[in-house]
Amino acid sequence: xxxALLNKVVPRIGRILRIxxxxxxxxxxxxxxxxxxxxxxxxxxxRGIVSPSIDTLMAxxxxxxxxxxxxxxxxxxxxxxxxxxRGERLQNEIDGVRYEQLMTSMHPSYQAELFLLExxxxxxxxxxxxxxxxxxxxxxxxGEAMLTIDSVEYPIGEGDSVYFNAxxxxxxxxxxxxxxxxxxxxxxxxxxxxxxxxxx
Numbered sequence: 001x002x003x004a005l006l007n008k009v010v011p012r013i014g015r016i017l018r019i020x021x022x023x024x025x026x027x028x029x030x031x032x033x034x035x036x037x038x039x040x041x042x043x044x045x046x047r048g049i050v051s052p053s054i055d056t057l058m059a060x061x062x063x064x065x066x067x068x069x070x071x072x073x074x075x076x077x078x079x080x081x082x083x084x085x086r087g088e089r090l091q092n093e094i095d096g097v098r099y100e101q102l103m104t105s106m107h108p109s110y111q112a113e114l115f116l117l118e119x120x121x122x123x124x125x126x127x128x129x130x131x132x133x134x135x136x137x138x139x140x141x142x143g144e145a146m147l148t149i150d151s152v153e154y155p156i157g158e159g160d161s162v163y164f165n166a167x168x169x170x171x172x173x174x175x176x177x178x179x180x181x182x183x184x185x186x187x188x189x190x191x192x193x194x195x196x197x198x199x200x
Contacts, residue, residue: 011048012075013057018046020064035059096123104189113189117172119145119180124173131167134187138162143180146173166190 021031032042036059044050045060052060061068082103090101100116117138119125144157150168164170166186174180 009075010051013052013071014046014048016071016074017060017064017066020066021046024064031060031063034063094126096120097125102183111188113186115184115186117180117182117184119143119172119174121174121177121179124171127169127171128166129169131165131169132190134166134190136162136164136166136170136184136186138182138184140180140182143174143178144176145180145182146175147171148173 021028024031028039028042028046032039035042035056037056041050041052041056042060045052045056057071058068061071084101084103092099096119098116098118100118102114102116104113105111117125138156139161140156140158142158144155147154147156147162147170149164149170154162156162172180
């Protein structure tokens with residue numbers, strides 16, 4: 001994380017932790033003791049002076065009964081502008097299907113994910129037999145593919161755009177000779193760019 005972004009995020013973390021602590025009506029000494037850190041350290045974290053280690057942050061969240069994932073969602077939704085440079089974005093490739101995360105929004109009111117989807121000839125996305133929460137939208141930038149939704153096939157090609165309810169069983173297959181490339185969006189986010197097995 002670059003210095004400028006770190007300087008913005010650290011104070012937000014501290015502010016959120018302080019608000020939660022004050023809601024519990026506990027002083028810094030109570031929280032610091034249970035988290036295994038000094039009162040001085042907790043004070044500096046709350047004031048945004050120091051960036052807590054992951055272990056320290058998890059310990060404080062545990063004492064305050066905060067889900068760490070919710071903490072990071074609050075931080076993300078507090079950021080008015082985010083920019084991902086080329087070469088810095090998360091990528092995931094599974095058997096000829098490549099995902100590149102272009103942008104995400106974890107704001108509670110409008111969670112969404114935008115990514116570049118590439119499917120090599122003869123390859124398909126993982127079949128989502130049970131579907132999943134939310135909706136999907138896409139714009140085809142190059143190539144052709146067959147989009148199967150609830151057993152109905154929809155051929156899509158360059159220049160086409162599509163929307164569908166993601167709870168329906170769906171799969172995208174490239175039956176052509178060119179790489180299929182599309183800009184795809186899922187709301188709420190569903191693609192796993194950390195490679196733990198879940199894909200759109």
